[in-house]
Amino acid sequence: MTDTLTRPGFWTATVHETRRLTPHLQRVVLGGPDLARFPALGVPDESVTLYFPRPGEPTPPPMTLRGEVWGYHDEPHPPTGRNYSIRAVDPVAARLTVDFALHDHGPATSWARRAEAGAGLLLWRCRAWFRPPADTRWLVLAADLAGLPAATRIVAERTPGVPVRVLVDLPDTADARDLFTVAADDPTVHIDVRVGVGNGHGPGSLVDRLRETNLPDGPGYAWVAGEAGECRQARSVLRTVHRLPRDRAVCVGYWRTDxxxxxxxxxxxxxxxxxxxxxxxxxxxxxxxxxxxxxxxxxxxxx
Known part of the structure; x- marks a missing residue:
C-alpha cells in the first residue's frame, strides 16, 4: 500500500467544459483521473487552492515533497495559486465545478476568461469552515461576489426546512441568478441583494446590514465570507452586538483590498x-x- 506521505498531496485536472454563468461568474467544470481520489470534504464552503500554468506551459509542474509538506519548494518562479470554493462535486464522474468571480484583472480572472477544454490545472489543499452545531434552527449568510458560490451551495445543501437569510453585495443583480434558482419556491429562504457596493469598488454593506439584522430566536449560525477587513468587522458585530458564541459564527476572509x-x-x-x-x-x-x-x-x- 502506498504510504500517505509518498502519495502525492496534490491533484491534476483538466478543463471539461466552461460557460458564462452570470455577468461576473465563469463556471469551469474540471475532470481527470486524479479527481477520483480527490478528498472532497462534503462541506458546502469547501475550497481548494488552484495553481495555473505559467506562460508556455500546458499545465503546472508537479509539486515536490519536503519535510512532509507538498509544495513548489525548488521553483524560483512557482505557478500562481489562488483559493476557490468548490460549487459542486460529482464523485461518480470525477468532476469538480468551480465558479470564478471575474474581475477587471488578475491571473485567475485572465485564466478563467480564456480557459478551454483540455487546459490543465493543479489542485492542492482542501479546506472548509461551515460547521453549524447540530441544534441549529436558523442560518444567516453574508457574502460578496467571491463568497457567493459557497453561499449558494450552503443554501442548496442545508438541512431541509432550516430558515436562511442571505445578505449579498454584488456588481449586478444578475450575478445572483444561481442563488435565486436554488432557492426557488422555498419560503424558508430570504435573499437580500445590494448592487454596486463592495467587491473592490467602494465600501461594502454587509457589516452594517449584519448589525441591523434582528436574528431569529433560538440557536442559530452565522457564516460570512468576503473581503478580509470587512470579515473582521463582521465577526466583531456578531460577537459584541448579537452575542453569538464562537461555535455559532464564522467569518472567513476570501480576499484583500490591499x-x-x-x-x-x-x-x-x-x-x-x-x-x-x-x-x-x-x-x-x-x-x-x-x-x-x-x-x-x-x-x-x-x-
Missing part, C-alpha cells in the same frame, strides 16, 4: 507572524481566529 501592500508587510515579518499563528493554534484558537491574531500582530509591527 493585497499587494499586505504581502509586502507580511514578507518583512513572516517568521514572527508564522510563529504567532502557530502559537494561537496551540492555545486552542481555530484557524480563522489564529489568522486574526496574526493580523493584529502585523498591524502592531507596521505602525
Amino acid at each position: 493585497a499587494a501592500d499586505w504581502e509586502h508587510r507580511y514578507a518583512r515579518f513572516r517568521p514572527l507572524l508564522d510563529q504567532v499563528y502557530q502559537d494561537a493554534l496551540a492555545a486552542g484558537l481555530n484557524p480563522v481566529e489564529a489568522g486574526d491574531r496574526m493580523e493584529e500582530a502585523l498591524e502592531r509591527m507596521t505602525r
Whole structure:
C-alpha cells in the first residue's frame, strides 16, 4: 500500500467544459483521473487552492515533497495559486465545478476568461469552515461576489426546512441568478441583494446590514465570507452586538483590498507572524481566529 506521505498531496485536472454563468461568474467544470481520489470534504464552503500554468506551459509542474509538506519548494518562479470554493462535486464522474468571480484583472480572472477544454490545472489543499452545531434552527449568510458560490451551495445543501437569510453585495443583480434558482419556491429562504457596493469598488454593506439584522430566536449560525477587513468587522458585530458564541459564527476572509501592500508587510515579518499563528493554534484558537491574531500582530509591527 502506498504510504500517505509518498502519495502525492496534490491533484491534476483538466478543463471539461466552461460557460458564462452570470455577468461576473465563469463556471469551469474540471475532470481527470486524479479527481477520483480527490478528498472532497462534503462541506458546502469547501475550497481548494488552484495553481495555473505559467506562460508556455500546458499545465503546472508537479509539486515536490519536503519535510512532509507538498509544495513548489525548488521553483524560483512557482505557478500562481489562488483559493476557490468548490460549487459542486460529482464523485461518480470525477468532476469538480468551480465558479470564478471575474474581475477587471488578475491571473485567475485572465485564466478563467480564456480557459478551454483540455487546459490543465493543479489542485492542492482542501479546506472548509461551515460547521453549524447540530441544534441549529436558523442560518444567516453574508457574502460578496467571491463568497457567493459557497453561499449558494450552503443554501442548496442545508438541512431541509432550516430558515436562511442571505445578505449579498454584488456588481449586478444578475450575478445572483444561481442563488435565486436554488432557492426557488422555498419560503424558508430570504435573499437580500445590494448592487454596486463592495467587491473592490467602494465600501461594502454587509457589516452594517449584519448589525441591523434582528436574528431569529433560538440557536442559530452565522457564516460570512468576503473581503478580509470587512470579515473582521463582521465577526466583531456578531460577537459584541448579537452575542453569538464562537461555535455559532464564522467569518472567513476570501480576499484583500490591499493585497499587494499586505504581502509586502507580511514578507518583512513572516517568521514572527508564522510563529504567532502557530502559537494561537496551540492555545486552542481555530484557524480563522489564529489568522486574526496574526493580523493584529502585523498591524502592531507596521505602525
